[in-house]
Amino acid sequence: xxHPSDTGQAPVLALRDVxxxxxxxxxxxxxxxxxxxxxxxxLAGENGAGKSTLIKALAGVHRPDTxxxxxxxxxxxxxxxGDARDAGIAVIYQEPTLFPDLSIAxxxxxxxxxxxxxGRIDHKATHEATAALMRRLGVDLDPDRPARxxxxxxxxxxxxxxxxxxxxxxxxxxxxxxxxxxxxVARLFKxxxxxxxxxxxxxxxSHRLEEIFEICRQVTTLRDGAWIASEPLDGMTExxxxxxxxxxDLAELYPKQHVxxxxxxxSVRRLTRExxxxxxxxxxxxGEIVGLAGLVGAGRTEVARAVFGIDRWDAGEVxxxxxxxxxxxxxxxxxxxxxxxxxxxxxQGLVMDMSIERxxxxxxxxxTVKAGLMDRGAERSRSLDxxxxxxxxxxRIADTVGTLSGGNQQKVVLAKWLATGPRVLIVDEPTxxxxxxxKAEVHRLLSELAADGVAVLMxxxxxxxxxxxxxxVLVMHEGRLxxxxxxxxxxxxxxxxxxxxxxxx
Amino acid sequence: MPESxxxxxxxxxxxxxxxxxxxxxxxxxxxxxxGFGNALNLSFLIGNTLPIALVALPMTLLVVSGEIDLSVASxxxxxxxxxxxxxxxxxxxxxxxxxxxxxxxxxGLINGLLVTRLGLPSLAVTIGTMxxxxxxxxxxxxxxxxxxxxxxxxxxxxxxxxxxxxxxALLPFVVFLAIAVVAxxxxxxxRSLFAIGANEEAARFAGIRVKRQKLILFTLTGLMASLTxxxxxxxxxSARYDNAxxxxxxxxxxxxxxxxxxDGGKGTLGGAIAGVFLLGALQNVMSLQDVSAQSQIxxxxxxxxxxxxxxxxxxxxxxxxxxxRAASAPPPGKTPAPAS
Numbered sequence: 138x139x140h141p142s143d144t145g146q147a148p149v150l151a152l153r154d155v156x157x158x159x160x161x162x163x164x165x166x167x168x169x170x171x172x173x174x175x176x177x178x179x180l181a182g183e184n185g186a187g188k189s190t191l192i193k194a195l196a197g198v199h200r201p202d203t204x205x206x207x208x209x210x211x212x213x214x215x216x217x218x219g220d221a222r223d224a225g226i227a228v229i230y231q232e233p234t235l236f237p238d239l240s241i242a243x244x245x246x247x248x249x250x251x252x253x254x255x256g257r258i259d260h261k262a263t264h265e266a267t268a269a270l271m272r273r274l275g276v277d278l279d280p281d282r283p284a285r286x287x288x289x290x291x292x293x294x295x296x297x298x299x300x301x302x303x304x305x306x307x308x309x310x311x312x313x314x315x316x317x318x319x320x321x322v323a324r325l326f327k328x329x330x331x332x333x334x335x336x337x338x339x340x341x342x343s344h345r346l347e348e349i350f351e352i353c354r355q356v357t358t359l360r361d362g363a364w365i366a367s368e369p370l371d372g373m374t375e376x377x378x379x380x381x382x383x384x385x386d387l388a389e390l391y392p393k394q395h396v397x398x399x400x401x402x403x404s405v406r407r408l409t410r411e412x413x414x415x416x417x418x419x420x421x422x423x424g425e426i427v428g429l430a431g432l433v434g435a436g437r438t439e440v441a442r443a444v445f446g447i448d449r450w451d452a453g454e455v456x457x458x459x460x461x462x463x464x465x466x467x468x469x470x471x472x473x474x475x476x477x478x479x480x481x482x483x484x485q486g487l488v489m490d491m492s493i494e495r496x497x498x499x500x501x502x503x504x505t506v507k508a509g510l511m512d513r514g515a516e517r518s519r520s521l522d523x524x525x526x527x528x529x530x531x532x533r534i535a536d537t538v539g540t541l542s543g544g545n546q547q548k549v550v551l552a553k554w555l556a557t558g559p560r561v562l563i564v565d566e567p568t569x570x571x572x573x574x575x576k577a578e579v580h581r582l583l584s585e586l587a588a589d590g591v592a593v594l595m596x597x598x599x600x601x602x603x604x605x606x607x608x609x610v611l612v613m614h615e616g617r618l619x620x621x622x623x624x625x626x627x628x629x630x631x632x633x634x635x636x637x638x639x640x641x642x
Numbered sequence: 643m644p645e646s647x648x649x650x651x652x653x654x655x656x657x658x659x660x661x662x663x664x665x666x667x668x669x670x671x672x673x674x675x676x677g678f679g680n681a682l683n684l685s686f687l688i689g690n691t692l693p694i695a696l697v698a699l700p701m702t703l704l705v706v707s708g709e710i711d712l713s714v715a716s717x718x719x720x721x722x723x724x725x726x727x728x729x730x731x732x733x734x735x736x737x738x739x740x741x742x743x744x745x746x747x748x749x750g751l752i753n754g755l756l757v758t759r760l761g762l763p764s765l766a767v768t769i770g771t772m773x774x775x776x777x778x779x780x781x782x783x784x785x786x787x788x789x790x791x792x793x794x795x796x797x798x799x800x801x802x803x804x805x806x807x808x809x810x811a812l813l814p815f816v817v818f819l820a821i822a823v824v825a826x827x828x829x830x831x832x833r834s835l836f837a838i839g840a841n842e843e844a845a846r847f848a849g850i851r852v853k854r855q856k857l858i859l860f861t862l863t864g865l866m867a868s869l870t871x872x873x874x875x876x877x878x879x880s881a882r883y884d885n886a887x888x889x890x891x892x893x894x895x896x897x898x899x900x901x902x903x904x905d906g907g908k909g910t911l912g913g914a915i916a917g918v919f920l921l922g923a924l925q926n927v928m929s930l931q932d933v934s935a936q937s938q939i940x941x942x943x944x945x946x947x948x949x950x951x952x953x954x955x956x957x958x959x960x961x962x963x964x965x966x967r968a969a970s971a972p973p974p975g976k977t978p979a980p981a982s
Binding site: 506 | 824828829830833834836837840841843844845846847848849850851907908
């Protein structure tokens with residue numbers, strides 16, 4: 138495969154010495170970046186390193202305070218996202234925003250449908266243009282299908298097709314794989330390679346290092362808003378990249394300690410929620426970390442929600458430390474010693490407008506009480522204690538959690554639940570969208586909790602995380618538990634085989 | 643207490659603004675408006691404001707939790723009408739009052755069940771029951787007006803403490819106010835209401851029994867509305883089916899004026915009560931100046947719009963000021979990394 142950039146032609150899009158401040162926060166400081174045609178370029182950095190600001194500078198959302206944006210070597214000023222789009226720059230976000238009731242074709246050509254006489258929309262031409270785009274991407278999606286019900290992966294494909302329909306030459310992909318399963322990532326990468334070979338310049342952002350190494354040729358690393366390096370990935374190791382991102386050597390990413398499992402802490406028997414999951418039985422013992430793997434939509438999150446009492450189950454039973462839980466009652470699950478760190482920290486884990494103190498305090502409304510009234514002192518010391526133990530980085534405990542970075546928000550959710558002293562901790566995607574440094578901290582924490590006798594059930598779509606942390610791996614496929622794999626036998630192959638229903642282990 | 647402590651510490655808080663406005667209005671009225679400062683007028687002012695204030699207590703809790711009840715005036719009217727009808731039947735007032743309170747409780751419970759069990763929006767549900775409860779009131783009492791309630795009750799509802807201008811009925815209100823302040827700002831129950839209003843799903847995931855709390859609130863609101871209806875009929879010595887018509891507009895306007903966020907999750911009871919008396923004083927001044935009842939409703943409506951706008955503007959000013967302060971502060975002492 139040849140790369141046009143080898144010939145040394147001018148980059149399609151470049152930033153030169155760009156700085157951008159918001160108040161006292163210097164989001165970008167003297168950052169440079171060059172994107173060449175036919176090349177996939179990675180942008181690496183921890184949360185808060187300035188990646189989002191850089192993308193917004195490229196996409197015309199933010200104007201740099203100093204420095205230049207160069208298009209084909211010429212300085213340009215984008216007055217808004219429309220300017221950038223007209224210049225052939227498209228951004229694909231993690232969670233696409235399509236009109237659910239319109240078809241794929243209508244979404245792509247929204248507001249600029251091919252017309253027939255009297256201004257009527259030419260549905261046939263719209264359909265054919267969309268089909269042509271799908272062929273170009275090598276994807277089989279029916280243009281007339283409504284967007285509602287498409288997987289996130291398919292929605293991203295639609296967004297990419299839309300970008301192509303604008304003749305995009307530069308494609309910026311902001312954590313496109315965060316919510317995708319392994320096979321969906323593989324298909325996305327196939328599309329990205331196709332685009333690259335057709336001469337597009339791609340900027341790719343992901344927290345999953347192995348993906349960066351798989352698909353990218355160059356990497357630019359940011360740290361605290363500053364440019365650290367732009368270099369070829371050839372010859373670099375994951376450790377090299379992590380060192381550039383965090384500025385120091387990182388402790389082991391999966392610090393799993395071996396713990397001798399104790400008695401059964403969580404017992405789920407023949408649990409069924411009609412149409413969602415069926416006949417799910419498993420146990421988690423004290424000191425164990427049990428991984429729950431499977432494709433998105435396999436029913437893992439739904440089982441966790443039912444066990445905790447957010448949703449009702451139709452049949453089966455759940456016991457925590459020998460106590461039968463009431464169907465559909467989170468408060469009794471909590472009283473029995475169950476804690477659930479939900480998958481969506483912004484919508485489910487936190488009240489974003491509330492302070493760190495009050496968020497952690499929400500799980501203590503039954504305990505930090507004196508004579509029926511809130512015991513403010515006890516509430517504050519409980520929150521401070523856990524915020525410090527988990528090394529949450531904050532200015533003041535009374536600051537709203539919305540001001541924290543994603544990784545620190547996740548720590549607040551963990552603090553909120555660890556403060557209840559749980560016997561059983563269910564974590565759903567505990568490290569999604571958080572940077573590698575915080576990720577290692579979360580893993581160490583889970584490992585320590587298990588060592589202290591907590592039973593941990595960890596749902597994750599991050600296969601290396603499952604393999605690195607779990608004593609046993611449970612796998613779900615289409616609403617059923619299809620495999621239970623001991624740590625010694627768990628590999629990407631065995632887990633994926635069970636997750637895709639190809640084989641029962 | 644407000645949750646946005648970091649900003650609130652340095653910026654104007656809306657409930658303080660409303661408190662200050664109330665004081666300014668009172669001072670102005672004492673000095674400028676003829677007849678405002680005499681004892682009779684002050685007792686009128688408080689007496690006429692008490693129905694708004696009573697209903698504003700549970701309404702504040704409801705709005706904080708992200709819900710609303712527009713049927714309160716109809717519940718009050720229904721209670722008054724049933725009270726009049728039963729009195730005409732010859733029941734004693736001591737027997738009638740518990741029946742009316744129970745009726746109000748049921749009215750609130752129906753609202754609560756429709757919202758929590760069927761998952762309907764409270765705005766729509768209570769517009770429906772607003773019409774329904776008022777309609778029942780008219781069926782019960784027709785166009786009669788019942789005025790011959792026992793004098794000791796009428797005297798209590800309209801009387802003053804000794805020679806002062808303070809209505810006797812203010813005392814029970816103060817007790818209710820104290821209970822509501824403690825419930826909202828110092829108990830786990832109140833804390834859970836703020837969480838529910840700010841993010842209901844996160845509250846559920848924190849083990850808060852969202853539906854139960856809301857059901858309790860709607861029921862309490864119905865109870866308080868019927869108590870207000872009883873007070874209204876005795877205070878004005880007239881039970882009619884159309885008693886307290888439009889009260890919900892005043893209550894909602896006052897509560898929002900007091901800085902309770904319509905989207906839930908923010909506000910203080912102190913602010914809400916300041917809003918209530920600001921509105922009450924304004925209505926009183928307008929009456930003294932011979933402003934017609936219709937024009938007063940216009941003013942109340944405009945206030946309602948302004949009260950939704952005001953706290954938002956105040957918050958934006960606060961954010962802008964915090965931003966300017968941050969921008970004028972010296973940049974952090976880190977040296978920028980070399981660009982190449």
